[in-house]
Amino acid sequence: MAPLLDHLVIDVRDRMAAGAARLAALGFQLTPLGRHSLGSANHLAVLGEDYLELLGTDVPGGPLRPDIAADPVGLNGLVFKTDAAEALSAALLARGVPALPAQSFHRPVELPDGGRGEARFRTVRLDRAAAFDGRLYWCEHLTPQHVWRPEWQRHPNGACAIARVLLAARDPQRQAAMFRRIHGAAAVQAGEDGRVVLPCGPVQVEIAPHAAVAAELGEAAPDPAGRGDHLVLVALRVTALADTVALLRSRGIAVDSTPTGLRVPAEPALNAVVDFIA
Template identity: 65%
Template sequence: MECLIDHIVIDVRDRIAEGAAAFRRLGFQLTPMGKHSLGSANHLAVLGRDYLELLGTDVPGGALRPDLAPFPAGLNGLVFLGQDSEALSAEQQSRGVPVQPALSFFRPADLPDGSRADAKFKVVRLDRAAAFDGRVYWCEHLTPEHVWRPEWQVHANGATGVARILLSVRDPERQAALFRRMFGAAAVTEGADGRAILRAGAAVVEAAPHAAVAAELGAAAPDPAGRGDHMAVLGLRVASPAATAAALSANGVTLLAPSPGLLRVPAAQAMNTTIDFMG
């Protein structure tokens, strides 16, 4: 099946206002807060064909969804684009991928004409123990017009789409084996230092050894907060790194420049999420 990233989840727990303020400072335009029928709340940063989701609860100190409660703030959800969720679940089970049955939910959305409608979704989730210490699932959009609206897709930082996800793992081959079962052997290749590389359309998902990730990120790395294998970097494509640098510097954001055309936001400035803006 085709492998495409649908969205990336940043957990903000009960600090959704703080998370929204941090990501607006980073130059993202966020959608109004949405409230899911599952009991969670979110803001989105809608990009060209994928998006970022700040996910938690709208109540400071409030209870979190049981599937979110064990995780710290930061990158936590790798979400692929789903179609025909019931068939997808059956197919993945036949491949030996430990997925749960399709789950339907919704959130009310305000429309441009002032009316309201439900944004509807179906998801197929992997069992938590199947992959890294985070959440992996497919999302099927039954009402994509309530997510990808042109007025939400322009960001001061110039972000246009997800380019790279970096996983910090003990055993890249274990993660590679799962991706092969999910998407087929041809979707995964081996890179430098034994890392596994999953091609996801124009983006890549890399599973690299802990030591390699630590060497790449240094002090810009997220705090694992007790996790073992975890999502470490969110890489976003931008049209002009120079324009991105100017927009973020005007907001007081401290940027690193590890290599030409690459700007890095240390995790401490982005809800425990290391963000790369890539030209």
């Protein structure tokens, strides 16, 4: 089961408006607010083959879905693609991977012609005790045409794809062992500075020791907020890096230079580092 990234989840709890305003300031075009049949709300920044999801509730002080209620603001969800959720759940269980049964849900969408449609999904989640401090799951899109719409894929910052995901881990080898059980022994590669790498098609998921993450991110790093093994960074590929730099600076967004592009340090609305690379 070679992994392919579907999307990343940034939990915003009951601060949906603040999270959406921050992503918009960073140059992302967001989908209209969606409300899941599970009781949560979201906005998406839809890219070419993947997307970022802001997840929480749009009611200030309102209740959160039980499975996300413990997650702090930040990058907490790593989501892979599947085209057969129920079969995947059975296959994972057969391999000794603690997967939960497939779950179906939906949310309404407004169609380009003004009519109403329904985006429908089936997901398979990994038991939280077996993963990092967050959620690892697979998403089967039953109606992908209601997610990847051209009018939602054009972003002022030029973002077109997720390129890199960074997870800080106390013991990267523990996380590597989990990914090997899921995807096979050859799926995980050794990296530098004690890192392990899970290639996901065009996306590279890196699991790095805390010390290596601290050395790379410094003061730009997000607040762990009680998390041990946790997602800290997403890097987005853009069509023209110079244009992205100009846009962010024109909006007064503080950025740092990196060897591959630019970095927006974590701040309270998202609590995640966002990189832009060519």
